[in-house]
Amino acid sequence: MKNLNPMEVELKLALAPAGPAALTQHPHLASYPARKQSLTNTYFDTPQGDLAKARIALRLRQVDGQVLQTVKTAGQGGGGLSQRQEWEWQVPDHELDLVALADLLPFQGQLSSVLHALAPQLSTDFTRRSWQLTDGLVNPGAIGQRSHIELVLDEGEIISGGYRTPIREAELELKDGDPEALWALALTLSEQVPLRPSDSSKASRGNALSNQHWPLPEAHSPAEWLHRATLALDAYHDSQQASFLSDAQQALATLADHPALDADARVYAQALPGGLDAHGQPSTAYGNAALALAHRLAYQTELR
Structure with a gap:
């Protein structure tokens, strides 16, 4: 059935x-x-x-x-x-x-x-x-x-x-x-x-792994920059290519200074760049701020 x-x-x-x-x-x-x-x-x-x-x-x-x-x-x-x-x-x-x-x-x-x-x-x-x-x-x-x-x-x-x-x-x-x-x-x-x-399914991770290709999307809005950073972290952990960790950090830095963020969202975004260790692993502070920011951005999108 x-x-x-x-x-x-x-x-x-x-x-x-x-x-x-x-x-x-x-x-x-x-x-x-x-x-x-x-x-x-x-x-x-x-x-x-x-x-x-x-x-x-x-x-x-x-x-x-x-x-x-x-x-x-x-x-x-x-x-x-x-x-x-x-x-x-x-x-x-x-x-x-x-x-x-x-x-x-x-x-x-x-x-x-x-x-x-x-x-x-x-x-x-x-x-x-x-x-x-x-x-x-x-x-x-x-x-x-x-x-x-x-x-x-x-x-x-x-x-x-x-x-x-x-x-x-x-x-x-x-x-x-x-x-x-x-x-x-x-x-x-x-x-x-x-x-x-994480924005990557097991199937998409497997396909990227087989092709050894992890494309990252263009980003403009805060939600798009968060998505790009998330995909870059997913790619880094599966590829072990240091460039993806750099891409993630760059996306997070851009997100933290994005002019479209409101005051509360900016607090969450500014907590992210320092919330990853040298191996790209999240602290509890990173996870909590990333989820709070994603939730707020999703809510703002629904209001439009």
């Missing part, structure tokens, strides 16, 4: 090396049991990368004795927050269900002609710990609001084109309620967990 409500709203966070331990020991998670799973994922594309060019991810995931086929479109958002379409259904074995795939909207146009050429291109293998969080834990102090967020912690690696890179990230997915609950929970966690927003 395909997911009949295919809009996914999530906040992705990259963790510093000390982040996983700090997250699992966070007092807000103490009374919630964690589910632990091993996930093996194979991503498919054509040899020419037609799905990657269309910013679509297609994978088969083996978990708990089942094989799930998933399609995800490109996320819209920034500062770690994304909204994207997702379809997922169980398949009998580790073979693509091309018939059901052809029925999905993303494959109704030009991509309908490439289904026969789809083949495995990269894999992501990781251990996932997940928590189902509700109500006051999600949005401390909120009254009369009910939200359900799935918090997952993924640790493993991406293998693509003969290259490998670690996976060490958390994702907050809104299952029910207001997206504001995602920001509230992320900000609470960032007070004790060294983390930062």
